[in-house]
Amino acid sequence: MQRIPGRRAAVAVGGSLALALSQSPGMAIALPGIPSVVAGSVAEARECAVPGVGPGLHSGIPTPSGYSPTRGTVSALTLFVDFPDAEAQITTEARLAEFFPATSEYFAESSYGALDYRPAPVHGWLRMPQPFEAYGIDRGVGWHPGDAQGYNRLMHDIVAALERAAGDGGADGEGRDGRPDGTPVRDTTAAGDGRADNPAPNSPTSVDHPAPAGDRSDSTGDTASTGDTGTTTDGADAPRSAGAAAPAPAGLNGRGVELDAADVDFSAHDLVNILTAPNAGPPAVEKVLSVSFPGRPLIPTDTGPLHNVSFIWSSQPGHTPHRVLVHENGHAFGLPDLYWTGEGPSPELTGHWDVMEQDWGPSNDILAWHKWKMGWLTDSEVDCVPGPGVTEHTVTPLGAPGAERAGGVDGVPRAAAGQGAGVAGTGVAAAPGATGTDTRLVTVPLGPTEVLTLEVRVESGLDEAVCRPGVLIARVDTHRPSGEGPVRVVDATPGSDGCLTLPDPQVTPGLSDAPHRPGDVFHDEHAGVSVEVTDADADGRHTVRVTRR
Template sequence: MQPSCRIRPRRVAALASVTVLTLAVSTSAGTGHLTAGAMTAAGPAALARTSALGPCMINGPTDVEMSEGIPTPGGYSRSTGTVHALTLMVDFSDAPGQGGAMDRYREFFPQTQNWFRTSSYGRLDYRPETPVDHWLRMPKPFKSYGIERGAPFDPGYRQFVQDIVAAADPTVDFRQYDLLNVLVTPNAGPSALDTVLSVTFAGNTEAPVADGVPVANASFVYSRQDDGSGTYSRTGYRVLPHENGHTFGLPDLYTQSGGGAVGHWDIMSEDWGADNDFLGWHKWKLGWLDPSQVDCAKTRGTTEYTLTPLELPGGSGTSGGSGAKLIFIPLDRRTGYALELRAHEGNDEAVCRPGVLIYKVETDVDTGMGPVKVYDAHPDSGGCTRSPNVHAELSDAPFGVGETFRDPRRGVRVEVLGVDAAGNYRVGVSREPGSWGVGSP
């Protein structure tokens, strides 16, 4: 199997390896969504950098097209409140739709809707809407569009989008929707077990216009993530939450070695096999965590924090006494360490070793190049999961009580001090004199 790769209209980055099976594409950010062309930003855009969390709102340089930085720039679909997802099922003369179009729709819904509700703690009201309940027949054969793995937006996808818009008109008013899902008949193109074609064009200012607005955030899903044995039939829908993650401005977390940098700890890394959630950093970036649920470990010395399971709603910062969802240790204006507590709860079905997950976020590393790296508390152990298509080595990556993470060069030490009866973890974060922090250049 192969990981996805991210391709831009003018630059192609092809990655070939094993494990993750989705494809994503980003262009420069432009209109906020399908509606009106207003410039919107996903996540905590209104949070002032002068606030207590300001030093932890690291951001990337302008030449990084899809960055892990906070806040997410304008051009992507909003990720909180009600999001209207226009969903269309399409087929071709050389690949007529298999079964009913609504059968294809039900492969992804309400599962995708429920996944986002759980992951966002109800802050994203994702509404999949399909005003056309039959296959939309494209005017050209599938092969004529030149769609293959790594295909750029021009010319094939531009023509494809134009034909979708023409086929949907006048039934569909594109101004009413925030993003577009195109569910292609599974018999168009190769099996996902051989080559993954699923792709997203996000923040695409060069997209065709429909009803006066550009189709700027569009996800295309091909084939099925199912080998026919039923292994993936329950979780194969998660290719769509992954692709929609790009429409919200999230980058791919795989690298040339597949999901080796993050493993199964985020759906933007691996979306095959047992269910999994977003990283806490992504939940903050998307606006699903309140400022009170994030602690910025910016000062020198040693500070003790409490973490509550990321998968469960509730919890607040240390001032509230009930624990945070995310602790961030800024190293400089581009990078930092994130700490969160992962447990076998909510969307995290694959968690086989609960504990404190520690990872590095680099906002100057582009999508698909490894912008996040998870640190393995138990290297070379082989992991603890036996779920198929999961990067097993990192499955036992979280740090447990008595275990310590150190970065001597940056003067950072993290120690897991204990766990209470409710399953919350106490963590000590130490920053040595001379490490980057408040007041540092």
């Protein structure tokens, strides 16, 4: 079987956690004067919602404004782009099918029904006026409003091509074949650069897709790339804030609506996906170019600025190729990159436990902390342990089915989802209806910017590669920026080769057996915190005891 390069090379940790953490699986921690054991949370969950810093991507709670809503109905305008030197060889329907309905189903399952993600595709390839090579698209290339080429030129050309298609009566007409039934699609090639005269003054963070393993030499890594500084625009041209209800279109297998070019209103959508022709640029196994520009308005249009834009290049191999879009849209939801882009060799960070680090290979879910950040876990499912004492918690597996969280529950229409009372500590709005009550996340603040998180991961629909079920312990540092290790999983078996029967190059092997099992104890001497896994039942629920000095 051909080896598919991974997101990053798996490099053993050189003691990056050892300075602060130590653990002794199977050994009890003796602390003097242990008080009575308290069952469950000892404080309101919001007391453990550690904030981040600034408007950019971070793991802090709440998520800054400007990103896409994460609950209720979310609309994703989806456009298709090819180039004169890379004409699409497939239909736009075939390209869409690489990602949908799988992406919508992923978000529905991971959010326990809180997120109703609906694509709004405009079928027909939008031909760019320049060859692909002319734009200078490469790994590490960001967006700058003053650029004559790059993503600034490309986005202006996309908007201009869409306007031409609208003026020509949409995608139908004489031109290239673009549909399975042979319906021709208008060739939108036209002279001129199509750029607006007044680019938006604010530049968003540029988020590159992780590079395949062994491909870091050709990339500067995933860096924050900005143009002019500024804050998110307020008023009518600003992206809709988290919690605003998106339109609720019907059709498209119940997950969206097909649009004509003339129907496009950028202000009516929460994010924009640009799916390029798969043959434009290098194959993903050689170099990953997919990138997102989230959080701030980009170039202006007649119906509002582009915002929360993700570009998907090439096609990912394997049976879950849609997860590249899940990863990129994760940035539109305010999630940071969890893989390493800093100096030096990459330490072991979160591995395959979150799609924001590894999104190739077998399916994987999203960390419980990030689910809470997005409002997919409610406060009633989060136990908070902010002070001294001994607490005991029974934690339900993250992938276990949960109560429906979105509208449509208890007679509440889906269109109303996202407009309910706020989810305490998360900064996003709660959808009316049923919420979960089982504990799925235990949080132990270690300082103003750090928190220890406990969750249970077992083999499930989205966690198909879990080979050692148990309690996953992670250290979250909300002041660490995207790409510099904001989350680091604590390995219960440091130095091991992992537990996968058939090793997968897309799964960091050393962290595949990271969860703690009954009898294992984790101890942070510096913070005075110990976590002992005391029991597990047949349904995967694990009992943990947290002791704080």
